[in-house]
Amino acid sequence: MHGEGDFEGSLGRGVSGSIPPAFGVVYGASESLSEAIFGGGSEAGVRVGGTDTNEVVVTRRGLFVTGTDTNVGKTVVSAALFHRYRSEVSLCYWKPVQTGIEQDDDTATVRALGECTDGEIFDQGVRLPRPVSPHLAARWAGRRITVAALLALWESAPVSVRWIVEGAGGVLVPLNEGELMVDLMRALHLPALIVARSTLGTINHTLLTVEALRYRAIPIAGVVMVGPPNPENRRAIEEYGGVPVLGEMPWFEPLTPEGLRTWAQAGLDPDGRLREGWA
Ligand SMILES: Nc1ncnc2c1ncn2[C@@H]1O[C@H](COP(=O)(O)OP(=O)(O)OP(=O)(O)O)[C@@H](O)[C@H]1O
Numbered sequence: 160m161h162g163e164g165d166f167e168g169s170l171g172r173g174v175s176g177s178i179p180p181a182f183g184v185v186y187g188a189s190e191s192l193s194e195a196i197f198g199g200g201s202e203a204g205v206r207v208g209g210t211d212t213n214e215v216v217v218t219r220r221g222l223f224v225t226g227t228d229t230n231v232g233k234t235v236v237s238a239a240l241f242h243r244y245r246s247e248v249s250l251c252y253w254k255p256v257q258t259g260i261e262q263d264d265d266t267a268t269v270r271a272l273g274e275c276t277d278g279e280i281f282d283q284g285v286r287l288p289r290p291v292s293p294h295l296a297a298r299w300a301g302r303r304i305t306v307a308a309l310l311a312l313w314e315s316a317p318v319s320v321r322w323i324v325e326g327a328g329g330v331l332v333p334l335n336e337g338e339l340m341v342d343l344m345r346a347l348h349l350p351a352l353i354v355a356r357s358t359l360g361t362i363n364h365t366l367l368t369v370e371a372l373r374y375r376a377i378p379i380a381g382v383v384m385v386g387p388p389n390p391e392n393r394r395a396i397e398e399y400g401g402v403p404v405l406g407e408m409p410w411f412e413p414l415t416p417e418g419l420r421t422w423a424q425a426g427l428d429p430d431g432r433l434r435e436g437w438a
């Protein structure tokens with residue numbers, strides 16, 4: 160048995176110990192989801208509530224872009240968010256863990272597709288060769304990824320922007336022998352935006368992701384579906400998952416910053432659900 164406030168990883172300590180009991184107050188009645196994402200005032204940092212020991216954590220605003228799988232479109236959606244919202248709020252992108260850096264550099268992709276300035280990119284983090292799961296890429300490189308080290312890195316990042324943090328793979332991807340990507344999400348205190356495919360299989364994958372996030376009390380801002388529009392899959396995700404679908408991103412051929420911008424400005428969160436409350 161360990162202390163109720165422990166932030167142990169999701170593995171190896173048993174299920175009950177993996178959920179910090181104080182988490183229920185993080186985005187409680189006094190703070191709406193939109194305030195958690197974009198803030199309600201000039202101050203971007205937010206006090207997210209006390210723990211058992213009355214410790215108060217100052218964190219940052221934004222979104223954690225996760226997905227139902229690797230290669231599902233998280234990076235492209237992250238770039239689209241710049242086109243959609245940069246005219247209203249200062250945004251900054253962070254990829255904490257990148258594997259397969261020889262061929263996949265999501266930071267460079269977002270910079271190009273999102274037409275980002277240097278100030279819109281926080282180019283720090285774990286960068287590993289080999290396009291495999293983070294825990295394995297780290298082991299093969301003789302390194303160890305930890306949530307604590309990533310948090311320490313983020314301490315040096317600006318607080319006065321709204322963050323677009325991109326995961327690697329999906330929510331239960333291992334970082335090390337005891338911590339998962341979802342443990343990093345929890346530690347960053349950012350609501351999740353789930354990127355999902357639009358095609359067959361997505362209902363199950365998306366609902367599993369929703370369930371894993373809810374189980375850990377991580378707020379869900381919504382889902383963006385990628386691929387040919389599929390109204391029945393959209394409806395099923397919204398109804399069974401109880402989450403809003405904030406956009407259906409088509410498959411671009413070719414994929415260009417211009418095409419992405421045109422779609423994002425018209426089709427990504429058209430009702431402004433993500434930004435309500437930031438004024
Ligand atoms: N809407 C789209 N139109 C055209 N190509 C797309 C689209 N969305 C994604 N792609 C392509 O699909 C591939 C995977 O997309 P992306 O890199 O965004 O996935 P990811 O979820 O970020 O993957 P990872 O887990 O590696 O970070 C890329 O080659 C990307 O260019």
Ligand SMILES: [Mg+2]
Nearest residue numbers: 233234265325
């Ligand atoms: Mg990516």
